[in-house]
Amino acid sequence: MNFALILFVLLVLTGLLWFVDRFFARKRRGPGEVAPWWVEYGASFFPVILVVFGLRSFVVEPFKIPSGSMIPTLLVGDFILVSKWTYGIRLPVVNKKIIEVGQPQRGDVMVFRYPVDPSLDYIKRVVGLPGDKVEYIDKQLRINGEKVVMEQTDNYLHPDRLYFSPQYVEKLGEVSHSILIEKEAPAFVSQVMNFPYRENCTYTSGGVTCVVPQGHYFVMGDNRDASSDSRVWGFVPDANIVGKAFFIWFNFNDMKRIGSFH
Template sequence: MNFALILLILLLLSGAIWAADALFLRKRRAADAKEPWWVEYGASFFPVILIVFVLRSFIVEPFKIPSGSMIPTLLVGDFILVNKYTYGIRLPVANLKVIDLNEPQRGDVMVFRYPEDPSLDYIKRVVGVPGDIVAYQNKRLTINGKPVPVEQVADYLHPERLYYSEQYVEKLGEGEHRMLNDQDAPPFIPHPAQFPHRDNCSYNSAGVICTVPPGEYFVMGDNRDNSRDSRFWGFVPDENIVGKAFFIWLNFGDFKRIGSFR
């Protein structure tokens, strides 16, 4: 469901009713006449819809984490806020960038339209920016020939499935984050798709090596062995970017998680 398109249609309809009433209909009604129900509701909802549309389109958008691909950073059921203007101002629905502000950086947690089905929003961590050579070999990440620093910490217990994953603190870009590996998962990438710029990637028994094309990004989940990401379906083009995730505002199962991510 394209909620942005639905919101735009409601905005245009309620705005047309509000304008028609303000410019024409109100003048033709008797002073003591009651507004028709469709005018009353349409005109009263217009400012509310306008505020929601502006906030959601240009400032922040709520997003619910649907899967465990970003564990341990983000858990299933986390409700997060996505900054819509960090990477530039885009037109609603068309997602066309009209004001260029910043570019995604390595380490950013980014929401984007899934390249294989743009009706779906995905969330992953930016690993490679345009021009980078990203190598994920034997479950270790290298960028432009330099290994990304990692430090192993205590294993992570998945509370719902009751099994442990190896846990590391990884320094990517200017910040650090935790990521997981499963010992029993193979390092190779099974059945990668035939995505655009597929020739930029080389697959082998140890994993994958990719050169990131101009205007595109290589993204991965923090739950490395339980994430379908750029290793499988390719790069994220700039026009698919929605925004930068920065804040957990609700989790019904664990209120302590509120504000735990930035």
């Protein structure tokens, strides 16, 4: 469901009702005559929808985490806020950038439209920037030939399944974050799709090596062996970017998680 489009249609309809009522219909009504209910309600909802549409389109947008691909950073059920202006001001609905503000950086947690089905929103961590050579071989990440440092920490206990996963702290750019790597899971990438710039990637029994095309990004989930990401379906075009995730504002199952992500 394209909520932005639905909100835009409601904005246009209520805006028309408000305009007609304010400048035409109101003048033609007799003293004490009440406006039709559909005019009254439509016009009264217009300012509210305008504010919501403006905030959601240009400032922040709420999202709910639907899967475990970003564990341990983000859990299923986390409600997060996404900055809509960090990577530039974009026209709502069409998502066309009109004002350049900034670019995604390695380590950012980014929300974007799934390249395979743009009606779906995905969230992953930015690993490769345009022009980068990204290697993920034998579960070791390298960028432009340099090994990305990761240090093992305490095992992570999955709260819903009651089992432990090996946990590491990895540093991408200026961002240190936790990742999960299952030692028993195979290193090779299975079920690879035929995506644009597929020729930029080489797959082996040990993993994948890709050169990120201009205007695109390579993203991965923090739950490395339970994430369908750029290794499977390819690069994220700049035109698909929604914004930068920065804050957990609610979780029904664990109130302590509020504000734990930035």
